[in-house]
Amino acid sequence: MRRRVFVAALVAIAGCSRAEARAVPGGDVDRGKAVIVASGCGACHDIDGIEGARGKVGPPLDGVAERSVIGGVLPNTVDNMIRWIEDAPSISPHTAMPNLGLSSAQARDVVAYLYSRP
Amino acid sequence: MTGNPLSIFSSASDAAARVTRLAWVMIVLSAIIFVGVVVTMLLAVRRNRRNGTAVDLTERGNGWLIWGGTVMPGIVLVALFIVSLGAMSKYSTATPPAVTIHITGHQWWWQVDYTDAAGMRAVRTANEIHIPVNKPVRVILTTSDVIHSFWVPQLQGKLDLIPGDTNDLRLEAKRPGTFAGACAEFCGPQHAHMMLSVVAESDSAFGAWIAAQSTDGIQSADSTIAAGRQLFVTTECAQCHTVRGAVARADSAPDLTHVGSRLTLAAGTLPNSLGAIEGWIANPQALKPGAKMPTLRAYTGPELRALAAYLESLK
Numbered sequence: 001m002r003r004r005v006f007v008a009a010l011v012a013i014a015g016c017s018r019a020e021a022r023a024v025p026g027g028d029v030d031r032g033k034a035v036i037v038a039s040g041c042g043a044c045h046d047i048d049g050i051e052g053a054r055g056k057v058g059p060p061l062d063g064v065a066e067r068s069v070i071g072g073v074l075p076n077t078v079d080n081m082i083r084w085i086e087d088a089p090s091i092s093p094h095t096a097m098p099n100l101g102l103s104s105a106q107a108r109d110v111v112a113y114l115y116s117r118p
Numbered sequence: 119m120t121g122n123p124l125s126i127f128s129s130a131s132d133a134a135a136r137v138t139r140l141a142w143v144m145i146v147l148s149a150i151i152f153v154g155v156v157v158t159m160l161l162a163v164r165r166n167r168r169n170g171t172a173v174d175l176t177e178r179g180n181g182w183l184i185w186g187g188t189v190m191p192g193i194v195l196v197a198l199f200i201v202s203l204g205a206m207s208k209y210s211t212a213t214p215p216a217v218t219i220h221i222t223g224h225q226w227w228w229q230v231d232y233t234d235a236a237g238m239r240a241v242r243t244a245n246e247i248h249i250p251v252n253k254p255v256r257v258i259l260t261t262s263d264v265i266h267s268f269w270v271p272q273l274q275g276k277l278d279l280i281p282g283d284t285n286d287l288r289l290e291a292k293r294p295g296t297f298a299g300a301c302a303e304f305c306g307p308q309h310a311h312m313m314l315s316v317v318a319e320s321d322s323a324f325g326a327w328i329a330a331q332s333t334d335g336i337q338s339a340d341s342t343i344a345a346g347r348q349l350f351v352t353t354e355c356a357q358c359h360t361v362r363g364a365v366a367r368a369d370s371a372p373d374l375t376h377v378g379s380r381l382t383l384a385a386g387t388l389p390n391s392l393g394a395i396e397g398w399i400a401n402p403q404a405l406k407p408g409a410k411m412p413t414l415r416a417y418t419g420p421e422l423r424a425l426a427a428y429l430e431s432l433k
Contacts, residue, residue: 043388043397043405052388055397056404089423096400096419098426100393 022065024078026105027112035106036113044097048117058097065115071095078115082107123272123298130272130293130318136205137275143201147194158186205275209288215256217324219247223259223266223279225305226312226409227372227385232328241331242360244372245385248317250324251294257287267303270316276302291318296381307408313386334363335375335432346428349421354414361432371410378432384409396426 033050036042042053046060067076073092074080085107088097102110122128129135222229232241249255259268261279268287269276272295277287291297301312319327338344347364350356356366362375377383380390387406388394398405400422403413417425 038389038391040388040391040394040397043394044400052405054404055401057397057400089420094419096396096422098392098396098423100391 022078022115024108024112024115027108027110027115029109029113029116031106032109032111032113035102035110039100039102039110041110047114061114062117064117071097078108078111081111081114085110123296124300126271128272130291130295130297131274131289132292133209133274133288133290134272136207137271140202140205144198147198151194211288213254215288216250216253218256218258219249220258220260221247221268221279223261223263223268223301223305223312225263226301226308226406228268228312228314229262229372232331241328242373243331243376243380245313245382246315246317246380248319248324248327249289249291250321251291251318253290253321255289257289259285259287264305265303266301266305266312268299269302270297270299270314272297273316273318278303289316291316294318294320298386300386308406311385311387311406311409313382315381315386317381330379330433331376335361337363338431340427340431342424342427343431344428345421346424346426349417349425350428354412354416355425358411374429374432376432378430384411392426392430395429396422399425399429 036047036050036053041047041061042050042055044055044057045053046055046062047053048062065076070076070080070084071088071092074084082104084091084097085100086102086104087099088095089099126134126137126141129138218233220231220233222231228245230241230243230245230247231239234240247257257268259277259279260283261281263281265281266279267276268279270289273289273291274287277285279285295318297316297318299314299316301309303309305312317327337347350359350361351365356364356368358368358371360367360369360373360375362373366374377395378390382388383390383394383398384402384406388398398411400417401413402409402411
């Protein structure tokens with residue numbers, strides 16, 4: 001019993017050190033990674049863990065879960081990030097970020113990947 | 119080994135199979151020689167240690183030097199030369215090619231021209247060739263700048279692109295598929311981003327591709343795409359690029375008439391997609407530093423989106 005509590009405490013501490021990494025309910029990190037590669041996100045963004053993703057058009061996306069505002073306009077919540085990825089121009093008409101034609105589920109997977117990166 | 123598209127061990131043509139066989143001959147032979155040399159060396163070390171004295175080479179004469187150092191390598195090299203002649207053998211030109219493709223190397227992309235039966239240019243594209251499967255295809259290679267080398271390991275050995283000269287190659291894919299190619303002669307800082315794709319497909323699919331590629335760029339009624347087209351022909355883009363059917367006819371950069379249909383952008387730098395097209399237009403120098411396409415910093419966000427939407431629509 002005591003050992004179990006100890007392990008639970010260790011897990012909690014380990015979790016604390018990556019508090020920035022937010023869980024995205026229903027989002028799949030691996031699927032998100034595949035969507036990011038296929039959609040060419042890396043042509044504009046520097047994305048940790050994606051081969052060749054060293055674009056310098058938009059902001060780098062490492063630690064994006066820690067940022068407070070998305071695209072300079074939206075509070076950084078999971079639902080807002082999904083909306084932004086699905087159709088950024090509808091939220092911010094002057095943005096360079098295109099509507100990539102992703103479904104809501106695909107956008108959720110992308111957010112899961114991005115939020116999983118410290 | 120089959121997972122790597124640039125592997126020489128998953129050949130898809132007779133010519134590439136000869137290269138694969140030669141590679142195995144050389145690997146096995148090298149391994150035998152390597153083991154022989156190491157074993158001989160270890161024996162010498164052990165013997166010397168047991169005697170406690172240095173080996174006097176003169177007492178044994180020059181047998182080892184003559185036989186092991188001269189005669190045996192000579193035999194091995196001559197044998198390898200004879201074996202490799204098979205892989206280098208000139209391809210048969212007995213059957214006339216079904217398709218003739220002219221490829222011109224540029225720093226750092228491949229210009230591709232298909233000619234019709236009369237030798238006239240029928241289709242121009244870049245960084246991607248399509249060929250009918252099981253048909254001999256003639257590829258005529260030259261370059262506009264430095265020496266490049268055309269290498270599609272699953273289909274053929276390498277052949278250089280020489281300034282002021284043409285080289286002639288045959289490709290014949292034995293199975294359909296998409297095969298990767300690369301420049302195999304160092305040609306400048308973006309040599310590694312000078313890739314191409316070879317799509318081998320059925321006669322009907324190849325015919326449909328040629329027919330589609332020979333049409334002019336699609337005109338769309340969509341307002342964003344029309345705005346992108348307008349930007350393309352009135353700003354810097356049209357000074358280097360062609361989109362047939364639009365007023366853009368410069369040819370110092372890849373023809374973009376059907377860029378939306380291609381597998382990759384910037385000679386294999388990025389998988390093709392709307393997002394990749396926009397990122398490439400907005401800041402190519404971040405993705406392929408030194409490429410001839412400049413980072414313009416001239417377009418607003420909506421303009422970039424319109425340009426990307428236009429080019430992506432050019433299927």
